[in-house]
Amino acid sequence: MSSTPATVRSRPRWWIELLLIAVLYEAYSLSRLVVRGDVDAALRNAERILHVESLTHLDPEHVLNQVVSSHVFIGVVCDYAYATLHYVITPLVLFWLWRRRPEHYRGARTTLAIATLVSLAGFMLFPTAPPRMIGGFTDTMAHFASWGWWGDGASAPRGMEHMTNEYAAMPSLHVGWAAWCGWQLWRLGRGRVLRGLGVLYPLLVVVVVLGTANHYLADVLAGLAVMGLGALASPWLLRGLDRLRDGVAMRREASNKATPPIETK
Numbered sequence: 001m002s003s004t005p006a007t008v009r010s011r012p013r014w015w016i017e018l019l020l021i022a023v024l025y026e027a028y029s030l031s032r033l034v035v036r037g038d039v040d041a042a043l044r045n046a047e048r049i050l051h052v053e054s055l056t057h058l059d060p061e062h063v064l065n066q067v068v069s070s071h072v073f074i075g076v077v078c079d080y081a082y083a084t085l086h087y088v089i090t091p092l093v094l095f096w097l098w099r100r101r102p103e104h105y106r107g108a109r110t111t112l113a114i115a116t117l118v119s120l121a122g123f124m125l126f127p128t129a130p131p132r133m134i135g136g137f138t139d140t141m142a143h144f145a146s147w148g149w150w151g152d153g154a155s156a157p158r159g160m161e162h163m164t165n166e167y168a169a170m171p172s173l174h175v176g177w178a179a180w181c182g183w184q185l186w187r188l189g190r191g192r193v194l195r196g197l198g199v200l201y202p203l204l205v206v207v208v209v210l211g212t213a214n215h216y217l218a219d220v221l222a223g224l225a226v227m228g229l230g231a232l233a234s235p236w237l238l239r240g241l242d243r244l245r246d247g248v249a250m251r252r253e254a255s256n257k258a259t260p261p262i263e264t265k
Helices: 014-035 039-056 061-070 072-100 102-125 173-188 192-211 217-258
Strands: none
Touching: 014 072, 014 102, 039 217, 061 072, 061 192, 072 102, 072 173, 072 192, 102 173, 102 217, 173 192, 173 217, 192 217
């Protein structure tokens, strides 16, 4: 009896993937509840980040925010990009992998899940107010709110600000997810268009999150770091899960062979 290698397993069931998404969303909700009321700590952490960036002269947020907030067309485009792209592009890339590259799906999905969970832990342990809450920056989402559905709660629809964690700047999941999407398109896409999008999309998101004053450069670097951590940890986790599943299957098979059949008269 031949066994299927762990690396050639079939495409995961869709309902299991939806369940995983639901678990991640509940984890995000938990992070929102944990940091609620910790405004002072979030503002202090933001000031520390700005102080370190100013000492190293690595603080492009101010210049980009001035450009985005001073031009209506650029500002509205960036605001819509911030409010929509990560909700659209990331699921599309996930579905594309599940449908077209099933042999790579488990590893890619696990990388994304690990990085997301690490980021959620970061939100709880290091709550950080975004630049738009600090003096010297323009909240472009509020500035151009008449052009979209959002109010003063980042990209959350008006009246639903309570459903978002406004102190989740560090690390930037926008950038982390965009880097993950770009990586998948670059390494698995066929043709120059997909691979080109794999390069341009993360760069666009970096400009958007800095220009709209929703993230610091430090958040961008942290978002890339957690995605790299997810990529490193994913193979180890999958090998462990595969060994566990194979061990359970082997014990079950051995148990079935050891159980004598019931004779019927």
